Amino acid sequence: MTFREASAWITLLVSVALYGWYFLDVGEDVIGGGAPGAGWMGRLVETVIAIVVLEIVLTAIVAARAGKAARAPQDERERAAGLKATAVAYWVLLTGVISAAVLVGILGGLVSTGRMSWGEAVFWGLNGLLLVLVLSEAAKSGVQIFQLRRTA
Amino acid sequence: MTQAALADAIGMTRQTIAAVEAGKYAPSLEAAFRIARVFGKGVDEVFWWEER
Numbered sequence: 001m002t003f004r005e006a007s008a009w010i011t012l013l014v015s016v017a018l019y020g021w022y023f024l025d026v027g028e029d030v031i032g033g034g035a036p037g038a039g040w041m042g043r044l045v046e047t048v049i050a051i052v053v054l055e056i057v058l059t060a061i062v063a064a065r066a067g068k069a070a071r072a073p074q075d076e077r078e079r080a081a082g083l084k085a086t087a088v089a090y091w092v093l094l095t096g097v098i099s100a101a102v103l104v105g106i107l108g109g110l111v112s113t114g115r116m117s118w119g120e121a122v123f124w125g126l127n128g129l130l131l132v133l134v135l136s137e138a139a140k141s142g143v144q145i146f147q148l149r150r151t152a
Numbered sequence: 153m154t155q156a157a158l159a160d161a162i163g164m165t166r167q168t169i170a171a172v173e174a175g176k177y178a179p180s181l182e183a184a185f186r187i188a189r190v191f192g193k194g195v196d197e198v199f200w201w202e203e204r
Contacts, residue, residue, distance in 0.1 A: 002167050075164040076180050077171065151177040152167055 003066040004078050005148045010058045012141035014051055019134045022047040026127065036123040044130070081147035089140035096132030103128045153190075162186040 001009075022043060029037040063070035074082065104125050110116035155169045162183065171177035172187075179187065188198045 002165050069165065072165070073163075075168050076183060077168040077177055078165070148167075151171045 002078065002148065003062060003070040004074065005145060006062045006066070007059055008141045008144045008148070010055055010062065012138060012145065014054050014058065015134060015137055015141070018047050018051045018054070019130075023127070023131070026123075030123075035120060040123060044126075077151055078148070081144050081151070084147050085140045085142075085144035088143045089136045092139040093132065093136035096135060100125075100128045100132050158187065158190060161190050 025043060026036060026040045029035070029040070107116065107121040107125055111118055111121045155173070156166045159166045159169045163186075164183065168177060168179075172179050184195050184199055188195045191198060
């Protein structure tokens with residue numbers, strides 16, 4: 001496994017695991033129509049910090065084991081895999097952003113008619129956008145891994 | 153010559169060289185010329201293409 005494939009695996013697994021935990025954690029509060037629990041934004045910040053720290057630590061460990069291969073520039077196969085992954089992630093992101101825009105419109109309507117509080121709308125809007133970002137990054141890492149494995 | 157040595161000689165990863173040898177990855181024209189030059193042969197002596 002190359003350093004770049006290992007990095008992609010780290011990004012994919014750490015993101016899916018920690019963001020998955022976050023969405024399940026805050027989701028428990030709202031399943032069945034409940035209100036988002038207090039401190040959900042704090043949990044989001046903790047999740048992001050944990051992801052950043054974990055990715056840095058794991059990537060540093062893999063880089064140390066890879067030696068000079070980690071410092072070498074991407075070769076053409078790795079660049080091609082990265083380009084393909086970015087192209088797929090772009091479409092996931094575009095679809096997600098359009099969906100999020102529709103969601104924001106719906107949330108605005110609910111807030112303006114008094115059927116939802118501003119705080120709840122912020123909760124759903126921000127988490128909707130976060131989900132879009134997580135899915136597009138997962139798609140990018142996943143496609144990158146698939147391309148590297150397919151041509152390995 | 154090992155895959156790693158060839159990879160170092162032309163600036164690619166060992167895994168890419170292995171993929172080229174296994175027919176799972178088609179190198180660019182530049183990479184093909186670099187590989188052929190390492191062996192002191194022409195591109196058509198090192199690479200060939202078969203209709204699938």
